[in-house]
Amino acid sequence: MPFSRQTIAGLLIAACLIAVPYAAPLMGGNYAITLATRVVIVAIAASSLDLLIGRGALVSFGHAAYFGLGAYVVAIASFHLANDIPILGWAGSNEALVVWPLAMLISGVAALIIGALSLRTSGVYFIMITLAFAQMIYFVFVALKYYGGDDGLALNSRNLFAGERITDARSFYWISLGALALCLFIQWRLVVSRFGMALRGAASNERRMAALGFSVYGYRLVAFVIAGMMAGLAGALSANLNRFVSPDMMGWVRSGGFMVMVIMGGVSSLLGPVIGAATYLLVETALAGWTEHWEVVFGPFVLLVALFAPRGIWGLLRGRACE
Amino acid sequence: MMLSVQSIDAAYGDAQALFGLSLDIKAGEAVTLIGRNGMGKTTTIRAIMGLTPPRAGAIHFEGQRIDGLKPHEIARRGLGLVPEGRQIFVHLSVEENLVATAANRTKGATPWTLARIFNLFPRLAERRAQSAGTLSGGEQQMLAIGRALMTNPRLLILDEATEGLAPLIRQDIWNCLAALRAQGLSILIVDRNLDELMRLADRHNVVEKGRVVWSGTSQELAAERERIEQRIGV
Numbered sequence: 001m002p003f004s005r006q007t008i009a010g011l012l013i014a015a016c017l018i019a020v021p022y023a024a025p026l027m028g029g030n031y032a033i034t035l036a037t038r039v040v041i042v043a044i045a046a047s048s049l050d051l052l053i054g055r056g057a058l059v060s061f062g063h064a065a066y067f068g069l070g071a072y073v074v075a076i077a078s079f080h081l082a083n084d085i086p087i088l089g090w091a092g093s094n095e096a097l098v099v100w101p102l103a104m105l106i107s108g109v110a111a112l113i114i115g116a117l118s119l120r121t122s123g124v125y126f127i128m129i130t131l132a133f134a135q136m137i138y139f140v141f142v143a144l145k146y147y148g149g150d151d152g153l154a155l156n157s158r159n160l161f162a163g164e165r166i167t168d169a170r171s172f173y174w175i176s177l178g179a180l181a182l183c184l185f186i187q188w189r190l191v192v193s194r195f196g197m198a199l200r201g202a203a204s205n206e207r208r209m210a211a212l213g214f215s216v217y218g219y220r221l222v223a224f225v226i227a228g229m230m231a232g233l234a235g236a237l238s239a240n241l242n243r244f245v246s247p248d249m250m251g252w253v254r255s256g257g258f259m260v261m262v263i264m265g266g267v268s269s270l271l272g273p274v275i276g277a278a279t280y281l282l283v284e285t286a287l288a289g290w291t292e293h294w295e296v297v298f299g300p301f302v303l304l305v306a307l308f309a310p311r312g313i314w315g316l317l318r319g320r321a322c323e
Numbered sequence: 324m325m326l327s328v329q330s331i332d333a334a335y336g337d338a339q340a341l342f343g344l345s346l347d348i349k350a351g352e353a354v355t356l357i358g359r360n361g362m363g364k365t366t367t368i369r370a371i372m373g374l375t376p377p378r379a380g381a382i383h384f385e386g387q388r389i390d391g392l393k394p395h396e397i398a399r400r401g402l403g404l405v406p407e408g409r410q411i412f413v414h415l416s417v418e419e420n421l422v423a424t425a426a427n428r429t430k431g432a433t434p435w436t437l438a439r440i441f442n443l444f445p446r447l448a449e450r451r452a453q454s455a456g457t458l459s460g461g462e463q464q465m466l467a468i469g470r471a472l473m474t475n476p477r478l479l480i481l482d483e484a485t486e487g488l489a490p491l492i493r494q495d496i497w498n499c500l501a502a503l504r505a506q507g508l509s510i511l512i513v514d515r516n517l518d519e520l521m522r523l524a525d526r527h528n529v530v531e532k533g534r535v536v537w538s539g540t541s542q543e544l545a546a547e548r549e550r551i552e553q554r555i556g557v
């Protein structure tokens with residue numbers, strides 16, 4: 001069989017994502033592109049969470065913290081530049097090639113510290129401690145009145161990309177899609193590498209890994225940091241898309257949303273979280289246009305997916321093959 | 324002495340399982356633990372591997388003290404465990420199971436490779452891309468042994484490696500252990516089949532209530548077989 005259902009589904013998704021800018025004029029122009037960009041950005045964060053939940057069986061309930069931190073790095077760097085107030089001797093920056101890596105770095109450092117502490121626990125305690133750390137960061141930003149506190153912080157303009165302004169929605173979509181493709185590629189290489197095998201092995205049997213001479217802690221910490229960095233990049237992109245950041249980006253509701261996307265889309269699959277992010281945002285948008293109380297309909301929808309597609313939407317698409 | 328276990332005590336919470344158990348394995352030797360269920364055979368192995376750390380006594384491996392080390396540190400010294408119930412990584416493929424934890428930390432001259440494992444267990448080669456969860460019990464056992472060998476251990480520890488397997492598969496496993504033995508690998512094995520154990524191993528230890536109550540060579544075991552069979556209830 002030259003093409004499995006899995007390959008076909010994957011190619012279809014890629015084709016849809018690439019077709020968006022061309023099809024957009026038929027579907028509401030820039031609005032459609034902006035919505036697709038949101039999907040792509042959120043998909044980066046969701047897929048990075050799947051590296052933890054799906055591959056490592058590490059249910060992190062605080063993934064939005066790294067997403068929000070990445071967003072705030074972009075906003076704060078731009079805020080200082082715009083107001084001509086240096087921060088720690090640095091003038092701030094509006095250059096994507098500076099602040100996006102910086103966003104990833106800061107999210108990565110946060111993930112390193114939080115991961116180093118929370119990975120000493122497991123199961124329910126791990127869920128609770130990751131949530132607690134994320135809420136701590138959330139409240140720090142709520143309290144930071146200097147950067148807008150509860151009201152958030154607006155950006156004057158999008159970042160420059162290698163000195164060029166990103167003016168049209170299409171270019172920004174391509175940049176975001178490129179970032180998603182890069183993140184998925186890195187994840188794929190990681191998962192099939194020995195690092196990925198050890199991570200997956202530890203997920204199914206931690207003690208056995210130890211009896212074979214492997215300490216799982218280091219592997220898990222590296223995965224946690226990588227996932228945090230990818231979420232930070234997604235946050236940086238999100239700040240650019242909305243030209244606005246707020247503490248809500250790192251709250252537990254957002255973390256829960258990422259988890260729903262991963263589980264609804266399909267854990268332990270590269271494209272499942274992408275499908276999950278698309279479904280979540282598209283259904284949310286459609287329902288929110290129809291009623292203010294969209295969650296009343298969305299809740300049962302998620303429930304149905306969980307009941308009838310235990311391996312997520314991706315599990316339905318790819319069928320029973322290659323289990 | 325390769326492994327020297329000196330009067331260790333071990334317990335699960337309040338329930339003490341080992342009472343001053345001692346055991347020695349010389350390099351290149353195959354040694355058995357035999358006894359009824361619940362007498363402390365698996366606990367002895369868990370204590371050696373650091374999974375149930377001993378509360379008293381000492382364990383030395385190649386002259387260095389290993390009790391008190393973490394399980395992964397002990398394994399890194401060159402102890403390879405094939406656990407009871409196999410416990411392979413069901414979500415990884417056969418090949419991934421073998422490669423994931425492979426290492427040659429003890430710098431063996433002829434390290435184990437995938438090709439050598441597949442040579443030893445041709446059935447695994449046929450199923451290399453298959454998810455390990457879909458293997459039969461015997462194949463999973465072969466995979467568990469292969470996985471342990473890929474860490475290039477100096478001492479291979481097998482806990483009930485032939486339990487619950489079909490007679491033919493069982494014979495495959497025994498043949499494979501004999502081949503490993505012939506290559507000079509040291510082995511500590513827990514099993515019930517006295518005939519096979521006497522063929523494979525040099526020395527035997529009967530474990531009763533957390534102590535070694537009898538130990539001797541295969542000839543001595545053969546001489547006292549009836550009495551020992553009564554003790555261990557086979």
